[in-house]
Amino acid sequence: MINIRMDIRESIRQFLVSSGYGRIRLKAVLFDMDGVLFDSMKNHTLAWQKAMAARGISADRNEFYLYEGCTGKGTIDQFFRRIYGREADEKEVEQIYQAKSRFFNEMPTVEIMPGIRDILFDLKKYGLKAILVTGSAQHSLLDRLEKEFPGVFLPAYRVTAADVKQGKPSPEPYLRGLAKAGVRADEALVIENAPMGVQAAVAAGIFTIAVNTGPIPPQKLYEAGADILFPDMLSLAAVFGEIVGLFKEEYLCQERRSPTTSE
Incomplete structure (x- = not known):
């Protein structure tokens, strides 16, 4: 846990430097659907x-x-x-x-991803918004969102293939997600599992967590720009509360380092 915490802390610090944001005040988490919410x-x-x-x-x-x-x-x-x-x-x-x-x-009904309910529990605990950003138009899954995750991914907080002119890796889907959440890029993070999704989130200027839930070589996700990588959703769920806490900590640290108006 200590090493993971240090890795996450370093990833956040590197992101703050490279993005030039200086601070992050986390208000929303943007989720891909396939391979993140559903094992589809x-x-x-x-x-x-x-x-x-x-x-x-x-x-x-x-x-x-x-x-x-x-x-x-x-x-x-x-x-x-x-x-x-x-x-x-x-x-x-x-x-x-x-x-x-x-x-x-025609295929068997897909299951939800192990660990996703724990992550959504932490979202509610910390008062964070959940936004769906998917390139899919698969109604058989979109129609299950309310049943599997009641009250979480409300229609007003969804971006699907029908809402964009350009899909991922264009930043458009995630920029629309930010707009629907009413937050800026420095007030959000993304959970993605695909290289093109990671590219889209990074292009939108958002801290991006990649979860390798498929057969993609891990390096592909790092090359796409992922800030940090987990091998599966359960691994992320185990430390997601820590991640939220570190964002708050890094935000406070950045504020303490900022010059005061009297200087």
């Missing part, structure tokens, strides 16, 4: 693989982990640009995404 990525990747195969496109299932956070069109365009040298048209996107959604809905 195994189903998503298989559904994408099947949908692409139905279109005659051979795809490595693990490749879809790298595109998590993109809109459906963004994921499809990754393959179309590489194979056909162009983006998919509206009809092609609709056909492939409908097939993907159908395959996903």
Whole structure:
């Protein structure tokens, strides 16, 4: 616990220096959905693989982990640009995404991520807002949010694929999340599990916690800009209260170091 605390403290200090914020007053936590709230990525990747195969496109299932956070069109365009040298048209996107959604809905119901309830308990304890920022438009999961997390991810505090022009890694989804929360980038942190999601959060200027809940090499998440990395949600849940406490501590330390108006 001591080493983890020191690592987190150092990550916060480095972020304060690199961002130039000088202080952080934590008010909100922005969550990705797939791989953070729900253990759904195994189903998503298989559904994408099947949908692409139905279109005659051979795809490595693990490749879809790298595109998590993109809109459906963004994921499809990754393959179309590489194979056909162009983006998919509206009809092609609709056909492939409908097939993907159908395959996903035929699979067993996904479970919530172990540890997420503990993290949300800490959010309530410290009076922090919870904001959903997902590149997904998968209604079978979005419709479960209120049932699994009652009163937490209210519709007014959600950003989905339908709300943005550009998906992750563009900062737009997280900038919209900040706006919905009514907070600045130096008043929030992000919990993400995908490189493109991490890039989006970092581009929005937010302290970013990466949780490696898939088969992605850890270095990919650091290269995307993650401020700190956990191997799974349970590991994060075990110290999340510590993290919130350190943000408050670092904020106070920065205030004490700040020159007074009389100097």
